[in-house]
Amino acid sequence: MGSQAKRDIDAVVVERDKTVFWTTVAVTDITKSLELWEENIYVSTVAAAGTLTLPNVSEAKDLTFNICSLGATNVLTIKDRGDSFGWTNITVVNAGDNRSVTSNGKQWVLNES
Numbered sequence: 001m002g003s004q005a006k007r008d009i010d011a012v013v014v015e016r017d018k019t020v021f022w023t024t025v026a027v028t029d030i031t032k033s034l035e036l037w038e039e040n041i042y043v044s045t046v047a048a049a050g051t052l053t054l055p056n057v058s059e060a061k062d063l064t065f066n067i068c069s070l071g072a073t074n075v076l077t078i079k080d081r082g083d084s085f086g087w088t089n090i091t092v093v094n095a096g097d098n099r100s101v102t103s104n105g106k107q108w109v110l111n112e113s
Contacts, residue, residue, distance in 0.1 A: 029074075036060055041067045043092075049074035054101065054108055057084045061105035068098045084108045 006107060019040040033053040034041065054065060057080060069076055069092045076092040078099060085107040090099055100111040 022092070028067045034065065034109060036063065039065055039066065043067065043076055044069050044071040044078045045069065045074040046071040047073075051077045051079060054078065054080050054084075054103075055101050056081055057108055058105050062101040062103065064100060064102040064111070066098065067092070069095055071095050072097070080108055 019042070020038045028052070029049045031051045033051070034055055036055050037057060039054065041050070052067065054060070056064075067076075067078060072093060072095045076099070078090040078092070080087040084103075087108055090101075090110065092099060101108045102111055103109075
């Protein structure tokens with residue numbers, strides 16, 4: 001297990017499981033662009049709002065990203081890079097909410113909960 005600090009974000013990464021834990025640590029909004037290997041994302045937005053940007057849709061073909069809100073006082077927005085046909089940003093408001101999206105190479109598809 002390694003740890004990484006990035007501006008207003010603390011992250012702990014469990015590479016074997018392709019899992020990352022993000023938490024806001026300041027009172028300013030945070031923005032994070034996801035990497036292809038970060039397939040299970042746990043986010044706490046207790047301190048500030050957050051925005052996760054999905055990887056390039058064509059590079060992520062056949063990958064699924066599972067995003068779970070651990071603590072949500074503020075809104076978490078999930079967006080694409082402007083390369084997914086018909087994408088509408090997703091917001092996560094409540095603690096415990098989960099969103100799962102899969103790339104088919106041309107667009108991100110929201111999986112049913």
